[in-house]
Amino acid sequence: MRKTMIDAFRFCRRFVPVIALAFGYSAGLLAQQPDYLNTQLTPEARAHDLVSRMTLDEKAQQLEDWATAIPRLGVPDYQTWNEALHGVARAGYATVFPQAIGMAATWDPKMVHAMGDIISTEARAKYNEAQREGNHRIFYGLTFWSPNINIFRDPRWGRGQETYGEDPFLTGKLAVGFITGVQGDDPDHPKAVATSKHFAVHSGPESERHTFDVHPSPRDLEETYLPAFRATVVDGHVKSVMCAYNAIDTWSACANKNLLVDHLRGAWGFKGFVVSDCGAIQDVTNGHKNAPDITHASVISLEAGTDLSCSIWAPGFNTLADAVRQHLVSEDLLTKAAERLYTARFELGLFDPPGSSALDKIPFSANDSAANRAVSLKAAEEAMVLLKNDGTLPLASGKSKAPANIAVVGPTADLIFSLEGNYNGVPHHPVEPADGIEAEFPASRIHYAQGSTLAEGAKVPVPRTAFSEGLKTEFFATTDWTGRPVAARADHDIQAEWGDSLPVPELRTHDYSVRWKGTLTVPAPGHYTFSIEPADAFPWSPKDSYRLTLDGKVVGEGELRHHIDAAAMGNFHFAKGASPTAPPIMNGGQPATVSVDFTDTNAHEFRLEYSHSGDQAGGGIYLKWEAPAQAQLDEAVAAAKASDVTVAFVGLSPQLEGEEMPIKIDGFAGGDRTKIVLPKAQQDLLEAVAATGKPLVVVLMSGSAVSLPWAKDHAGAIIEAWYPGVEGGTAIAKTLAGENNPAGRLPVTFYHSVDDLPPFTEYSMKNRTYRYYTGKPEWGFGFGLSYAKFTYGPVTLSSSKLEATEAAAAPLVAKVTVKNVSQIAGDEVVEAYLKTPQAGGPTHSLVGFERVHLQAGETRDVELKIEPRQLSSVDEKGERSILPGKYELTLASTQPLETETKSEASFTISGTQPLPH
Numbered sequence: 006m007r008k009t010m011i012d013a014f015r016f017c018r019r020f021v022p023v024i025a026l027a028f029g030y031s032a033g034l035l036a037q038q039p040d041y042l043n044t045q046l047t048p049e050a051r052a053h054d055l056v057s058r059m060t061l062d063e064k065a066q067q068l069e070d071w072a073t074a075i076p077r078l079g080v081p082d083y084q085t086w087n088e089a090l091h092g093v094a095r096a097g098y099a100t101v102f103p104q105a106i107g108m109a110a111t112w113d114p115k116m117v118h119a120m121g122d123i124i125s126t127e128a129r130a131k132y133n134e135a136q137r138e139g140n141h142r143i144f145y146g147l148t149f150w151s152p153n154i155n156i157f158r159d160p161r162w163g164r165g166q167e168t169y170g171e172d173p174f175l176t177g178k179l180a181v182g183f184i185t186g187v188q189g190d191d192p193d194h195p196k197a198v199a200t201s202k203h204f205a206v207h208s209g210p211e212s213e214r215h216t217f218d219v220h221p222s223p224r225d226l227e228e229t230y231l232p233a234f235r236a237t238v239v240d241g242h243v244k245s246v247m248c249a250y251n252a253i254d255t256w257s258a259c260a261n262k263n264l265l266v267d268h269l270r271g272a273w274g275f276k277g278f279v280v281s282d283c284g285a286i287q288d289v290t291n292g293h294k295n296a297p298d299i300t301h302a303s304v305i306s307l308e309a310g311t312d313l314s315c316s317i318w319a320p321g322f323n324t325l326a327d328a329v330r331q332h333l334v335s336e337d338l339l340t341k342a343a344e345r346l347y348t349a350r351f352e353l354g355l356f357d358p359p360g361s362s363a364l365d366k367i368p369f370s371a372n373d374s375a376a377n378r379a380v381s382l383k384a385a386e387e388a389m390v391l392l393k394n395d396g397t398l399p400l401a402s403g404k405s406k407a408p409a410n411i412a413v414v415g416p417t418a419d420l421i422f423s424l425e426g427n428y429n430g431v432p433h434h435p436v437e438p439a440d441g442i443e444a445e446f447p448a449s450r451i452h453y454a455q456g457s458t459l460a461e462g463a464k465v466p467v468p469r470t471a472f473s474e475g476l477k478t479e480f481f482a483t484t485d486w487t488g489r490p491v492a493a494r495a496d497h498d499i500q501a502e503w504g505d506s507l508p509v510p511e512l513r514t515h516d517y518s519v520r521w522k523g524t525l526t527v528p529a530p531g532h533y534t535f536s537i538e539p540a541d542a543f544p545w546s547p548k549d550s551y552r553l554t555l556d557g558k559v560v561g562e563g564e565l566r567h568h569i570d571a572a573a574m575g576n577f578h579f580a581k582g583a584s585p586t587a588p589p590i591m592n593g594g595q596p597a598t599v600s601v602d603f604t605d606t607n608a609h610e611f612r613l614e615y616s617h618s619g620d621q622a623g624g625g626i627y628l629k630w631e632a633p634a635q636a637q638l639d640e641a642v643a644a645a646k647a648s649d650v651t652v653a654f655v656g657l658s659p660q661l662e663g664e665e666m667p668i669k670i671d672g673f674a675g676g677d678r679t680k681i682v683l684p685k686a687q688q689d690l691l692e693a694v695a696a697t698g699k700p701l702v703v704v705l706m707s708g709s710a711v712s713l714p715w716a717k718d719h720a721g722a723i724i725e726a727w728y729p730g731v732e733g734g735t736a737i738a739k740t741l742a743g744e745n746n747p748a749g750r751l752p753v754t755f756y757h758s759v760d761d762l763p764p765f766t767e768y769s770m771k772n773r774t775y776r777y778y779t780g781k782p783e784w785g786f787g788f789g790l791s792y793a794k795f796t797y798g799p800v801t802l803s804s805s806k807l808e809a810t811e812a813a814a815a816p817l818v819a820k821v822t823v824k825n826v827s828q829i830a831g832d833e834v835v836e837a838y839l840k841t842p843q844a845g846g847p848t849h850s851l852v853g854f855e856r857v858h859l860q861a862g863e864t865r866d867v868e869l870k871i872e873p874r875q876l877s878s879v880d881e882k883g884e885r886s887i888l889p890g891k892y893e894l895t896l897a898s899t900q901p902l903e904t905e906t907k908s909e910a911s912f913t914i915s916g917t918q919p920l921p922h
Contacts, residue, residue: 041356042079048193048351049344055080055356056343061326064339067346068307068322070283070315071143071584082586083350084143085280086315089124089187089197090151090167090428091730092381093372095144095543096131097506098433100377100731103388104426105153106708107727109169109752110789111387112834113856114182120384121186123377124149125196129364130372143544147353148198149187150247150280151428154180154233155207157709157753158773161765162209163662163676166426166708166728170752171774171786173229174851174875177236184241192242196364198349201237202247203282205264206230210765211665212675215284215292215576218252219768223883227922229770232874235273235922244277244349248311250285250292257289260302265310272922278345281306283315284577286322291576299580300324304334312342317544318590320582373433378732385736387832387856390725390749391790392713397700397721399743399792400446400650402829407446407742408649413439414456414641414694415654416465416687417706421500426708426728427659431504433731438654438704439469441734445742452648456641456694457634459658460684462670464536464629467525469497470640472611476523480509484618486518496521499613502540503624516618519626525555525611527603529636535628537613538596539565542623546592549623553599554612561599565626566592594623634686638693645694652741653694655687656706659728681759682712695719704737710755712783725751743792748832748856750789750899754782775900776847787851787899793831795859798822800896800910809887809918816870821896821908823867825859832858835867836897842890843878849901850875852894869896877920887918 040046041055056064058078066073074082088094091102102108102120111117128147135145154176157165169176180201189196206219206226221230237243246269249258258264259281269275289295289302296302303314303322314321322342329336354362391398401407417423418439425432436444443451455468475497479490492509499521501508508519527533539549552562569591579590603609615626645651661668666676672684682688692715695701703720705711708728716723724747726737739745754775756762761780763772770777775786803818804811823833837853840846853869871894877887892914897907 044357044361048348051351051356052344052347055347056340059343061329061336061339064343065323065326066584067343068313068325068339069584070313070317071587073584073586082141084141084146085148085313086283087144087146087149088151088428089128089149090153091120091426092430093124093127093131094428094430095504097431097504098373099127099430100373100381101425101430101432102381103385103730103733104166104708104728105168106157106166106170106752107388107729108384109175109179110390110725110727110749111384111856112175112750112854113387114178116384116387117179117182118186119380121183123380125187125189126367127372127377128197129367130369133365133367134369148200148245148349150200150202152180152183152199152201153203154201154237155203156229156233158208158768158770159762159765160681160710160753160756161678161759163211163666163678164209164664165753166659166662167428171754172752172851173232175752175854176233180233180237181241184237184243188242188244193352194354194362195244195352198244198353200245200247200280201234201243203249204234204246204258204269205249206253206768207249207251207258209677210675211677213766214250214665215288217766218255218293220254221768222881224879224881225768225770227883227885228879231268238269238273238275245280246275246277247280247282248285250282250288252293257285257293257295259285259311260289260295260305260309262309268922270310278312278342278349279310280313281311281315283317284319286314286316287319287578288576291578300328301333304328307334307338307342312345316583317577318583318587319578319580323582323584381730382732382735385729385733386739386745388727388729388749389736389740389745389747390751391747392723392725392784392788393717393720394722394790397650397702398741400741402743407449410450410452410648411442411446412644412648412651412694412699413442413451413453413654414644414651415690416455416457416459417656417658418453418654419455419468419498420466420658421502422658422660423656423706423728424730424733425659427663431502431506435731436734438734438737441738442652442741444735445738445744452644454640454644455637456653457637457686457690458631459661459687460670460672461686463661464534464631466498466500467535467628467630471525471527472497472523473526474524476521479520480512481518481520482512482514484516484518484616486520486614499626499628501625501627504540505621506624508624515621515624518614518616520612520614522612524608526608527606527632527636528640529606529633530604531602531633531636533601533603534631535599535601536596536630537561537565537599538627538629539594540623540625541594542591542620544588544591545620545622546589547620547623548618549626550616551597551626552614555601556610560601561597563597565595565597567595569593638690641690642693642697645697645699648699650700650702651694651697652702652704653691654704654706655683655691656711657708659708662708677765678709679759681710681756688715691716702741710753712755712757714757714783717783725749746792746829746831748789748791748834750787750834750836751784752786754778754786755784757783776850785900785903787836788903789834789899791831791833793825793827793829795833795898795906796824796826797896797906797908800894800908802910802912805912807912807914809889809914809916812876812887812914813873813918813920816872817876817912818868818870819853819894819896819910820866820868822864823857823859824864825861828861830858830860832856833898835869836899837869837871838895838897838901839871839875840893841876841878842888842892846878849895874920876914885920885922887914887920889915889917
């Protein structure tokens with residue numbers, strides 16, 4: 006019986022105290038507990054003890070993203086892969102913040118920190134609930150593969166939306182804010198683990214990322230591509246780093262000793278674990294030919310310092326046991342990697358008695374709370390960048406009344422994808438811009454029209470105007486629409502997104518069906534192509550089907566998922582030998598298309614039925630269409646003519662720009678863009694509504710820079726709203742009304758055309774980003790207007806003459822007095838730019854910034870500390886040092902040449918002082 010008790014004790018660490026007390030052997034059992042269950046020992050010591058008890062094969066299995074359970078040691082299976090770029094992703098409802106590029110536009114590390122803190126709170130709430138339910142699924146863990154801190158060097162890159170922009174200093178400061186928010190204040194007991202990715206020199210093209218070999222100059226590597234990563238390790242104490250798909254100087258990033266040994270663990274002293282991007286170990290052999298097969302690729306990656314392979318549906322580091330037996334690698338390296346991984350899990354408290362930490366007690370109600378949503382709204386407000394304003398905005402303020410009639414037009418005015426961005430959670434009750442404006446201007450009549458598609462060949466949701474009477478939505482606890490509906494509600498369109506969550510709480514089952522019914526009215530006779538798309542279910546394979554009925558006739562029905570094509574995943578190949586806890590190879594979404602020729606604009610009886618079963622993931626469906634372009638334009642023009650002002654919502658969608666996508670239409674290829682101008686369909690829309698003579702406000706929703714030369718000349722005002730999150734529509738409306746005074750700043754340069762840039766595949770920084778661009782941009786990095794006006798006093802420096810050794814020992818302090826000289830309160834972002842004496846150096850570089858709030862007429866002294874690394878320069882050999890000579894410092898509302906709101910000073914440094922990598 007005693008042996009049985011001990012086996013039970015080992016099998017489930019969560020019930021150690023219960024088992025011991027139940028059998029009356031509390032003292033005896035606890036005295037015999039292994040060291041890895043001793044909470045008085047360090048996480049490193051506990052990890053060492055646990056890993057020492059594993060067999061060679063067990064250790065290898067732990068080096069996979071789908072780490073298998075070891076029942077005899079009480080080790081549950083664990084999925085290291087979890088996402089939280091701007092909210093906990095892919096795990097049901099969560100607070101969705103603005104996309105990372107929008108968070109960057111806040112220029113507010115405190116706000117990014119607050120987001121990180123909320124993310125880890127919601128992550129703990131989800132994890133605690135999942136543990137209570139016995140749910141060990143992917144995306145319900147506490148090791149998060151965020152943030153993405155690659156430098157957004159070229160606006161064509163589709164994943165640039167996931168980054169903090171083009172500047173390494175800004176990126177580093179915001180990344181540290183995110184990481185310290187996610188990991189918390191106690192390094193020995195983090196709330197969650199953050200991961201800096203993708204290390205390194207990774208920013209497209211998406212179509213070539215599995216084979217691309219980058220040869221950055223030593224200077225570009227040290228000056229641009231590595232500083233943000235260094236900051237997250239040295240200043241942010243990040244606990245995990247992800248190596249990239251691409252190769253650097255011939256060697257895959259995950260087998261690159263220069264990056265992982267010399268820089269990461271050597272120069273920077275990184276102590277955490279390194280995880281590969283998913284399928285990147287396959288790229289070591291298939292894409293970069295650094296090894297003959299997956300086993301040898303795993304060996305050289307482990308030897309270089311990669312600890313964990315994300316292999317999905319193929320073998321990876323689990324082949325390392327055989328590699329040891331073949332004498333290809335030392336078992337000590339497997340042991341070291343496993344200990345790093347388990348150190349993180351022990352730090353997270355995953356092997357401690359339940360309830361022993363306050364983090365274990367975070368309730369599920371802490372997820373997706375009203376308080377968290379309010380912070381997301383504040384972040385979205387801070388992210389708004391006012392690019393132009395001739396006095397058209399705000400639409401209502403002070404004594405002025407809101408316009409009696411407002412036209413809201415454009416494809417992003419009611420597009421859920423353009424609220425979310427990618428790598429997102431599921432927003433609960435998202436506020437679209439059209440709804441936000443209606444709520445903000447209750448006395449105004451809102452005339453809404455979709456106006457256009459996003460781009461020729463792209464489909465957009467069937468708009469609410471087509472369902473003028475609304476839709477009755479019924480939910481059934483069966484998969485075939487039988488029985489009485491358990492709930493019903495009214496919807497204005499079909500952009501239904503639930504993910505792992507239930508559509509309505511009354512269902513209580515993930516096998517359900519939904520029916521929408523009402524009438525459909527098209528804007529003009531013609532040919533319409535409808536698309537019925539299922540929600541993302543990665544990596545699971547639920548069963549989703551639909552039935553579309555018009556005027557009592559079934560015009561389309563069938564399945565909405567099919568077996569996934571591995572060819573769409575670059576050099577990744579499905580193969581036998583994947584982790585046994587990985588799910589079966591998934592069935593990907595298979596949108597259905599139905600074409601209908603309408604001969605009239607009468608109301609047609611409409612019914613769409615959707616069935617979901619087989620797995621909780623992927624609940625949701627979108628009804629889209631391609632409508633005649635002229636019919637859409639005519640609706641928008643009519644709305645503009647009936648209004649006093651037109652607010653046009655244009656831009657992009659993460660279904661056009663993003664990660665390795667199959668899309669290929671004019672301006673878009675594989676997730677990247679081939680043009681950066683506004684797509685023609687939307688440009689035609691802007692010109693058509695402007696021709697009515699009504700004032701025009703343009704709201705751009707995008708994850709990257711979009712060139713707007715016509716709008717810059719003809720629109721009364723332009724706002725960049727990014728992908729603004731769950732409360733995005735509210736934030737936009739408040740900004741239009743003047744209730745939110747915009748103060749966001751661009752984290753990227755807005756160029757006129759791709760013709761102004763080097764080839765996308767060229768990684769040299771020559772003529773790239775504000776530091777080296779030789780032309781005049783449409784809007785520069787750091788640009789952003791306000792409804793308020795500010796003035797700057799003289800700059801005072803802590804010293805105007807320094808020795809290089811002094812400059813390397815302590816920061817230079819710059820102070821400036823900023824005054825709000827307007828009648829409205831607002832934020833000002835004080836930006837500090839430095840021109841060093843380096844010949845051929847950057848035009849100037851951002852070296853400090855602070856966002857401050859000033860009441861009308863208020864004056865405040867702003868102090869910026871310029872750190873030694875920001876004073877330094879990097880030579881052609883990649884060596885960093887503080888140089889002698891004259892330095893020119895500008896404190897301004899944006900870059901020195903783009904504003905009159907600035908103050909300048911100079912100082913000199915004598916001597917030279919090298920700085921470490």
